Amino acid sequence: MTEPMRISIVLVDDHPVVRDGLRGMLESAGDLAVVGEASDGPAAVELVARTDPDVVLMDLRMPGGSGVDAITELTRRRIRGHVLVLTTYDTDRDIMAALEAGATGYLLKDARREELFAGVRATARGESVLSPSVATRVVSRVRADTTELSDREGEVLRLVARGRSNREIARTLFVSEATVKTHLTHVYEKLGVGDRAAAVAVAYERRLLGD
Template sequence: MTIRVVLVDDQTLVRTGFRLVLDETDDIEVVGEAADGSTALDVVSLTRPDVVLMDVRMPGVDGIETTRRIRSSRQPARVIILTTFDLDEYVLAGLRAGASGFLLKDALAADLVSAVRAVAAGESAAAPSVTRRLIAHYVSRAPAPRAADARLAALTAREREVLTLVTRGLSNAEIATALVLSESTVKTDLGRVLTKLDLRDRVQAVILGYECGLAADE
């Protein structure tokens, strides 16, 4: 099955570079491009892609609002936010608007392809450690979260442990080692966490974990 992708960025060079990489794959097809949010909405509606690579800072309708509208449509494409690694002020807002993760604009070709495939399969688009560093940047600016949070009351002790380690940036394999569990068990526990807390994916779990103070739990 071919993964259909739309590229949204106001820099032609960025779109061209991404297209060149993606066109080299057998299972990914770039079906449209846009230089601003308004055009992107039209292109997405017309082409119905599986994944949209979305810049944040664009003229007119920005990437945050465009992501929100795409994700609230009847047939929502999954969105990967594009960012430079100066910790773009709007990336967290993009994730909250419904994006499935983020990607650095200078990402390696292999990372770009892996991100698109991961998001198309329903996963998040960033390595847990990178997700953790980015979100920590924003959370550090906010008031200290409560040590306990009512939203976590539905979790078992082990599910809370898993969420805590996810928040700290550990992969499933690393969590399995830390808790002396199989990786499949960790995946099952994380799935239960997402269901109980009504979270879409790992990225949302990290955000919630920071908001609840789990990154500082001992």
């Protein structure tokens, strides 16, 4: 009887003990096979070129070269396999950088054994895989990036950025202070902030106030 095809995996992590643990765990599944290990990004790129794995299980922050840089290079080379990030870092910056570089999925190292197995199998099929907390962050980030302020909300926020009080803004725009407060409430909700200073900071970061 012909044995089923096993999913080939390259492990990329700068900690040998982590790689050893992952190898033992993954190969206990029966249909998963580790075909190589690398301790940094550049070594991973060369190893993947030699072994042509189905899945690259990639950490992000490594002394010898970052995972994001490696993912970017693997994407540029149009490798056959797919990259699944496995890391302890769950900041918006890390998540979006990895996904934008070309990672197919993003799991955290506190994932359960079966969740990791399922994630590797799904990644091998080219399916997106995200830890629940990561998925929540991605959705929130996408919503934030696609949120637009109305013209009036933008006017109010620009005046806030100039240090104007609600009363001064109301006089400038010929509206009531209550209307100004309503506009600011909507601005806070759209930008995900709770006060004037944070709203201005986020607006500048997203270039909502112009140059």
